[in-house]
Amino acid sequence: xxxxxxxxxxxxxxxxxxxxxxxxxxxxxxxxxxxxxxxxxxxxxxxxxxxxxxxxxxxxxxxxxxxxxxxxxxxxxxxxxxxxxxxxxxxxxxxxxxxxxxxxxxxxxxxxxxxxxxxxxxxxxxxxxxxxxxxxxxxxxxxxxxxxxxxxxxxxxxxxxxxxxxxxxxxxxxx
Numbered sequence: 179x180x181x182x183x184x185x186x187x188x189x190x191x192x193x194x195x196x197x198x199x200x201x202x203x204x205x206x207x208x209x210x211x212x213x214x215x216x217x218x219x220x221x222x223x224x225x226x227x228x229x230x231x232x233x234x235x236x237x238x239x240x241x242x243x244x245x246x247x248x249x250x251x252x253x254x255x256x257x258x259x260x261x262x263x264x265x266x267x268x269x270x271x272x273x274x275x276x277x278x279x280x281x282x283x284x285x286x287x288x289x290x291x292x293x294x295x296x297x298x299x300x301x302x303x304x305x306x307x308x309x310x311x312x313x314x315x316x317x318x319x320x321x322x323x324x325x326x327x328x329x330x331x332x333x334x335x336x337x338x339x340x341x342x343x344x345x346x347x348x349x350x351x352x353x
Contacts (some may be wrong), residue, residue: 187277191234194287195273198341199230226318229297231260240276242291243307247274247293249309254318261309261322267300269295285313289342291326297336300325306332 187193192289208218233248249272251261263269275290307329309322327344329336 187247188232188347191277191285192286195232198290228270231269233274235276237277237279245326247326248321248323250319251312251322252320252344264295291337292339294338297333
């Protein structure tokens, strides 16, 4: 799959990615105290520049790799990769999602996880875990696969948000 193919797929899914993040992180119910004293039923959260990488996977990967978050770590061309940029300190969060099997019609996301890249760097720097050996995509690119369940136990801030729970089948129960 070419960069253009991947980018086109992610671009098609981007409205759903943005909807998932926006609806859960930018607008929140105000607490009771604010509601009673400040005419504030809802709050819009403000923040500085937060950089979010997006990785959308096609539906067939959910069946095979439901607990993996992957980061491209090497290109035969020598170009910078997600992993090298993350280790250089770039990026704050990574949205990792799996598309609905009927994504061409519905552009919906079945399972997603919002990962802290600060936690990824911290886990690696502290030597709690390394991503393992690069896995070939057989197209001149290589990636690391990180098991969400394992890395969640290494840093409580690794997963910022998700639409699944570990209860249920091997894929997680979508909540």
